[in-house]
Amino acid sequence: xxxxxxxxxxxxxxxxxxxxxxxxxxxxxxxxxxxxxxxxxxxxxxxxxxxxxxxxxxxxxxxxxxxxxxxxxxxxxxxxxxxxxxxxxxxxxxxxxxxxxxxxxxxxxxxxxxxxxxxxxxxxxxxxxxxxxxxxxxxxxxxxxxxxxxxxxxxxxxxxxxxxxxxxxxxxxxxxxxxxxxxxxxxxxxxxxxxxxxxxxxxxxxxxxxxxxxxxxxxxxxxxxxxxxxxxx
Amino acid sequence: xxxxxxxxxxxxxxxxxxxxxxxxxxxxxxxxxxxxxxxxxxxxxxxxxxxxxxxxxxxxxxxxxxxxxxxxxxxxxxxxxxxxxxxxxxxxxxxxxxxxxxxxxxxxxxxxxxxxxxxxxxxxxxxxxxxxxxxxxxxxxxxxxxxxxxxxxxxxxxxxxxxxxxxxxxxxxxxxxxxxxxxxxxxxxxxxxxxxxxxxxxxxxxxxxxxxxxxxxxxxxxxxxxxxxxxxxxxxxxxxxxxxxxxxxxxxxxxxxxxxxxxxxxxxxxxxxxxxxxxxxxxxxxxxxxxxxxxxxxxxxxxxxxxxxxxxxxxxxxxxxxxxxxxxxxxx
Numbered sequence: 263x264x265x266x267x268x269x270x271x272x273x274x275x276x277x278x279x280x281x282x283x284x285x286x287x288x289x290x291x292x293x294x295x296x297x298x299x300x301x302x303x304x305x306x307x308x309x310x311x312x313x314x315x316x317x318x319x320x321x322x323x324x325x326x327x328x329x330x331x332x333x334x335x336x337x338x339x340x341x342x343x344x345x346x347x348x349x350x351x352x353x354x355x356x357x358x359x360x361x362x363x364x365x366x367x368x369x370x371x372x373x374x375x376x377x378x379x380x381x382x383x384x385x386x387x388x389x390x391x392x393x394x395x396x397x398x399x400x401x402x403x404x405x406x407x408x409x410x411x412x413x414x415x416x417x418x419x420x421x422x423x424x425x426x427x428x429x430x431x432x433x434x435x436x437x438x439x440x441x442x443x444x445x446x447x448x449x450x451x452x453x454x455x456x457x458x459x460x461x462x463x464x465x466x467x468x469x470x471x472x473x474x475x476x477x478x479x480x481x482x483x484x485x486x487x488x489x490x491x492x493x494x495x
Numbered sequence: 496x497x498x499x500x501x502x503x504x505x506x507x508x509x510x511x512x513x514x515x516x517x518x519x520x521x522x523x524x525x526x527x528x529x530x531x532x533x534x535x536x537x538x539x540x541x542x543x544x545x546x547x548x549x550x551x552x553x554x555x556x557x558x559x560x561x562x563x564x565x566x567x568x569x570x571x572x573x574x575x576x577x578x579x580x581x582x583x584x585x586x587x588x589x590x591x592x593x594x595x596x597x598x599x600x601x602x603x604x605x606x607x608x609x610x611x612x613x614x615x616x617x618x619x620x621x622x623x624x625x626x627x628x629x630x631x632x633x634x635x636x637x638x639x640x641x642x643x644x645x646x647x648x649x650x651x652x653x654x655x656x657x658x659x660x661x662x663x664x665x666x667x668x669x670x671x672x673x674x675x676x677x678x679x680x681x682x683x684x685x686x687x688x689x690x691x692x693x694x695x696x697x698x699x700x701x702x703x704x705x706x707x708x709x710x711x712x713x714x715x716x717x718x719x720x721x722x723x724x725x726x727x728x729x730x731x732x733x734x735x736x737x738x739x740x741x742x743x744x745x746x747x748x749x750x751x752x753x754x755x756x757x758x759x760x761x762x763x764x765x766x767x768x769x770x771x772x773x774x775x776x777x778x779x780x781x782x783x784x785x786x787x788x789x790x791x792x793x794x795x796x797x798x799x800x801x802x803x804x805x806x807x808x809x810x811x812x813x814x815x816x817x818x819x820x821x822x823x824x825x826x827x
Contacts, residue, residue: 460763471774474816485805486795
């Protein structure tokens with residue numbers, strides 16, 4: 263059944279398509295989140311424009327700028343940031359998932375049973391949810407190739423998509439040999455990313471400490487002066 | 496500084512203890528002399544069964560704590576406090592239950608209050624009774640802080656040497672030893688504190704606990720992610736008809752590769768930890784220097800009611816800052 267939403271008659275069709283793509287990247291089969299976001303953005307931007315236009319002196323100038331800023335910034339907050347976060351989580355969990363898969367494939371000959379076993383071993387992994395959905399479709403009657411192709415659209419990470427392509431096209435023997443290489447690649451990528459974060463961490467620490475130090479010494483310096491001038495008179 | 500009656504009393508008590516200590520020392524010296532003389536004739540040369548002075552003091556202190564906690568244990572409502580501090584019970588030997596920890600905390604806080612009462616610090620006299628309440632709370636929190644620091648250090652040391660111990664365990668497993676045998680053999684090559692932990696694991700296994708449960712207990716003692724990996728591999732080997740030998744081999748290979756790649760990160764993490772400590776201590780040092788240089792300027796903070804409010808604000812913000820520093824943990 264096709265979903266009918268009134269918002270699709272108002273907004274450009276290309277934006278609806280874009281938002282649908284972005285909702286799939288967040289791992290959702292429903293597009294309700296995307297449509298709700300479109301309603302939210304339209305209503306809030308209209309309200310923001312009206313309030314700025316009516317209640318401020320230079321509203322004709324400030325209003326449009328604020329609305330345009332909100333229009334793009336909200337998309338960043340609701341879609342791009344969660345996508346980045348999801349990518350990081352998937353790459354971190356994917357390392358463990360495919361490592362276990364490579365271990366199981368040493369004794370297992372069928373790919374589907376190996377995937378089922380890894381899903382059983384790692385119930386809290388982020389990738390198991392995706393693979394279980396894929397395996398459910400396979401059990402109904404869909405070929406594994408198509409199910410994996412559908413799953414590929416839900417995952418924002420390129421490195422994991424490469425491995426899924428490997429599972430789609432190659433035989434078990436080549437998968438066994440190449441999976442170890444890909445797991446090492448993921449591991450190296452994760453460690454490099456962690457290093458990048460660690461290098462910036464001292465800067466964040468120093469900024470935090472500066473804010474606190476300023477509060478601390480302002481209170482120490484101006485506290486007695488304030489008491490001398492105002493409280494004791 | 497004025498000398499109160501309490502100060503003089505504490506001085507006398509300390510002097511009395513010093514004299515007793517000197518007498519014990521003289522007695523110990525005599526024992527050592529005899530031991531030296533008979534050493535060359537005895538069969539067990541290195542088996543020293545006598546206890547040293549600090550050993551005696553340590554035992555006596557814990558005996559007092561145990562006696563007080565036993566008395567408190569008979570009161571029905573306080574009896575329920577046994578359930579607190581359950582995480583400390585298995586890790587430190589003299590602690591038997593939660594009441595021991597509470598009694599220890601009370602002793603420390605009372606001692607801190609008495610010392611500060613005797614010395615009569617000028618800042619404390621200006622603040623009045625509130626300062627002693629604050630001191631009591633600080634004394635109550637102090638053992639927690641010390642226990643946490645000890646446990647954290649132990650955890651770090653164990654994590655550093657866990658890779659090495661897995662390597663040795665793997666070597667013995669490859670020579671077709673069973674896991675219990677190889678555990679026994681690895682213990683001889685390890686150093687504390689990993690040795691202690693492995694000995695505990697071996698004890699558990701020899702009493703009949705399964706290997707996975709023994710490692711689970713190890714995880715409960717120090718909540719480390721690296722131990723969780725070992726547990727996962729053991730469970731994995733049981734589920735998938737994988738031999739423990741192969742599972743440990745794979746684990747060792749994985750850890751080797753990660754160590755190769757993340758050698759820079761470990762150094763970075765150490766540097767960040769030092770930076771955190773420095774950032775936390777600097778404001779305290781600067782405040783002490785300022786107070787020593789111009790103490791009169793800050794007197795208004797302690798004498799007026801508005802000033803005390805400002806002091807409370809400063810202390811609260813400092814505690815907030817320290818908690819934030821602890822919250823931002825980094826991983827290798």
